[in-house]
Amino acid sequence: MSLIRYSTRRVLQAVPVLLGVVAITFALINAAPGNPVDIMLGPSPNQAAVETLKAKYGLDQPIHIRFWKYLVNLVQLDMGRSIYYDAPVTAKIAQRLPATLLLMGSSFAFAIAAAVPLGVVSAQRRNKPTDHLTRVVSLVGVSTPSFWIGLVLILVFSFHLGVLPATNLVMPWAPPSAVAGASTRLGVLVVAGEHLLLPMLSLGTLQMAAITRIERSSMLEVLSDDYVRLARAYGVKERTILRKHAFRNAQLPVITIIGLQLTTAIGGAVLTETVFEINGMGRLIVSSISRQDFPLVMGTTLVFAFVFVVGVILTDISYAYVDPRVSYGDQE
Amino acid sequence: MATTHSDSETLGGESVEDFDESEQSVEARVGWRYTLSQVREDPTAFGGFLVIVAAAVVAVVTTIDAVVFEFLAQYQVFAQFGVEKYWLAKTVWMSPVQESADTTALLPPVGIENAYGQGTWAHPLGTDDRGRDILLRLIYGTRIAIMVGVLATAIGLVGGMVVGAVSGYYGGWVDDVLMRLAETLYAIPFLVLVLAFIAAFGRSITFAMIGVGVASIPKFARLIRSRVVSVREDEYVEAAKAAGVRDRNIILRHVIPNSFAPVLVQATLQVGTAIIIIAGLSFLGFGIQPPTPSWGQMLSVSRDHMIADPWFSIWPGLCILVTVVAFNMFGDGLRDALDPRLDN
Numbered sequence: 001m002s003l004i005r006y007s008t009r010r011v012l013q014a015v016p017v018l019l020g021v022v023a024i025t026f027a028l029i030n031a032a033p034g035n036p037v038d039i040m041l042g043p044s045p046n047q048a049a050v051e052t053l054k055a056k057y058g059l060d061q062p063i064h065i066r067f068w069k070y071l072v073n074l075v076q077l078d079m080g081r082s083i084y085y086d087a088p089v090t091a092k093i094a095q096r097l098p099a100t101l102l103l104m105g106s107s108f109a110f111a112i113a114a115a116v117p118l119g120v121v122s123a124q125r126r127n128k129p130t131d132h133l134t135r136v137v138s139l140v141g142v143s144t145p146s147f148w149i150g151l152v153l154i155l156v157f158s159f160h161l162g163v164l165p166a167t168n169l170v171m172p173w174a175p176p177s178a179v180a181g182a183s184t185r186l187g188v189l190v191v192a193g194e195h196l197l198l199p200m201l202s203l204g205t206l207q208m209a210a211i212t213r214i215e216r217s218s219m220l221e222v223l224s225d226d227y228v229r230l231a232r233a234y235g236v237k238e239r240t241i242l243r244k245h246a247f248r249n250a251q252l253p254v255i256t257i258i259g260l261q262l263t264t265a266i267g268g269a270v271l272t273e274t275v276f277e278i279n280g281m282g283r284l285i286v287s288s289i290s291r292q293d294f295p296l297v298m299g300t301t302l303v304f305a306f307v308f309v310v311g312v313i314l315t316d317i318s319y320a321y322v323d324p325r326v327s328y329g330d331q332e
Numbered sequence: 333m334a335t336t337h338s339d340s341e342t343l344g345g346e347s348v349e350d351f352d353e354s355e356q357s358v359e360a361r362v363g364w365r366y367t368l369s370q371v372r373e374d375p376t377a378f379g380g381f382l383v384i385v386a387a388a389v390v391a392v393v394t395t396i397d398a399v400v401f402e403f404l405a406q407y408q409v410f411a412q413f414g415v416e417k418y419w420l421a422k423t424v425w426m427s428p429v430q431e432s433a434d435t436t437a438l439l440p441p442v443g444i445e446n447a448y449g450q451g452t453w454a455h456p457l458g459t460d461d462r463g464r465d466i467l468l469r470l471i472y473g474t475r476i477a478i479m480v481g482v483l484a485t486a487i488g489l490v491g492g493m494v495v496g497a498v499s500g501y502y503g504g505w506v507d508d509v510l511m512r513l514a515e516t517l518y519a520i521p522f523l524v525l526v527l528a529f530i531a532a533f534g535r536s537i538t539f540a541m542i543g544v545g546v547a548s549i550p551k552f553a554r555l556i557r558s559r560v561v562s563v564r565e566d567e568y569v570e571a572a573k574a575a576g577v578r579d580r581n582i583i584l585r586h587v588i589p590n591s592f593a594p595v596l597v598q599a600t601l602q603v604g605t606a607i608i609i610i611a612g613l614s615f616l617g618f619g620i621q622p623p624t625p626s627w628g629q630m631l632s633v634s635r636d637h638m639i640a641d642p643w644f645s646i647w648p649g650l651c652i653l654v655t656v657v658a659f660n661m662f663g664d665g666l667r668d669a670l671d672p673r674l675d676n
Contacts, residue, residue, distance in 0.1 A: 020516030028532045143656035145608045148649035155642050267523030271612050289531040297531045304524045
């Protein structure tokens with residue numbers, strides 16, 4: 001019960017933050033020197049055309065009224081119209097968001113699946129060859145730009161070996177008729193997997209390395225705790241200590257890091273999408289900046305922030321769920 | 333362990349020696365010396381330190397070549413000595429930005445033995461798509477990476493220090509307002525915030541750098557605030573208050589120096605992050621604009637020449653990797669040295 005109350009409280013706390021995000025983004029975008037109407041109409045525009053367009057995009061009103069209107073529309077999931085596409089921003093984002101979420105979700109799954117065992121083994125065999133290797137790999141992993149990993153993967157697997165595709169991501173839920181080289185549902189999944197593998201590795205390596213480092217140091221800390229030493233003194237087997245006593249308690253810092261890694265993962269997704277030419281949110285924000293399509297820049301920024309905030313809330317809630325010591329803020 | 337022993341020795345020796353100079357700096361300086369001696373004993377951290385020093389030297393020399401020589405070339409006196417932009421680079425090699433016909437002539441036709449990308453003695457890593465020497469462009473790219481990475485971090489550090497110190501020292505509504513603001517900025521993913529910043533102010537390396545700096549302010553501010561809050565209650569701060577020292581001086585002379593250790597670690601690591609982010613921005617076309625050489629922008633160009641010249645996409649990435657690994661190794665070493673509790 002209290003967990004539900006805690007979750008609700010956490011969600012409510014996020015509302016002012018998101019409101020602040022909207023305000024900051026709105027201020028930033030409106031600080032831009034060029035005004036979108038000038039960009040659309042070129043150097044010497046017809047005055048009447050300027051007025052019509054300004055009215056169409058609501059630019060003829062003072063900024064606080066525009067902000068209020070933006071908020072009111074935002075609550076109704078209306079983020080205005082994209083200048084370049086001449087279509088609702090929300091429609092554009094809805095079209096692009098799935099690819100980004102698929103990329104990020106899969107890379108996190110890969111990162112967690114690889115990092116947790118690596119970190120545990122590394123801590124268990126501290127200062128042995130396995131540990132040194134893991135530490136080097138994770139150090140290199142956190143220091144490598146994800147887009148370069150992508151380029152190298154493309155060079156090796158697409159150009160040199162020719163085994164995996166470099167572009168044209170296929171969605172696993174696409175109908176078989178729309179996917180080249182697949183005739184059944186299973187076929188689509190296989191093709192989608194082939195396409196997803198390289199971007200997933202490219203984006204996931206950084207997350208994997210960062211989580212491995214935390215997992216290792218957290219395990220080391222727990223393994224030197226008094227209760228673990230007591231268990232050893234009682235002659236409990238090392239495997240049992242690891243599995244029953246140390247592992248669960250070492251996961252709390254790891255959960256926090258997973259949430260915070262979302263911010264780098266989103267940045268990485270922007271670059272990875274560019275490298276692999278995935279039509280996701282990342283490429284959308286990059287291209288709309290180049291086109292000075294401000295409503296779209298604003299919409300994508302807000303959605304990215306929203307994804308991040310939701311991710312952090314989810315990790316907070318799972319933290320509270322895992323750690324019984326977390327007070328839900330009831331009384332004490 | 334031996335470390336605890338050398339700890340007390342250093343502390344004792346230094347504090348007696350420097351005691352009469354200025355009281356407030358003693359503690360900080362002892363910490364510094366001790367930390368540096370610890371780092372020197374850690375081969376990984378020291379290796380990272382050496383790489384950073386080497387990169388910094390390269391950055392300074394190439395900056396003199398590219399910026400100072402250009403400035404000096406305006407004056408007749410120096411022109412007599414043949415001083416011009418990229419004088420050094422041109423003497424040893426060809427200019428990293430030159431795109432004239434003679435450099436294109438140096439580009440061998442594709443298909444013969446030393447097609448572009450293949451090394452010759454004159455061009456060890458080959459030439460790029462415009463016939464410019466890749467090794468030289470990598471060397472000149474160091475300048476941008478180090479300079480922009482350090483400056484961006486400095487912006488974040490100074491901004492974060494002001495916000496964090498004020499917020500932590502005064503508490504109350506000032507603290508509330510500043511921290512809510514930091515929290516809000518923090519809620520926008522780092523690269524997205526920088527992109528929004530660039531969208532608003534324009535695509536150039538200056539705005540990219542300022543954007544990265546501003547976007548890292550919340551991180552530093554929160555760290556410094558948490559330190560300041562714990563230092564604020566210390567007795568020497570109360571003593572200074574009782575003695576009538578002004579708030580500004582208490583913050584500058586007592587609170588910040590005593591909160592600085594973890595901030596330094598964070599700053600070192602942040603330089604590495606900033607280098608990666610700015611390389612990414614250049615890769616997207618929002619950072620350094622051609623023809624000025626930078627690693628990120630070279631990677632971006634290399635994408636179109638991956639089949640003709642696979643190694644062209646490898647080298648700039650390796651440069652970023654080595655530099656960032658160095659900053660991370662040094663930062664980790666510093667953290668270990670400053671935190672005796674963890675010994676790994």
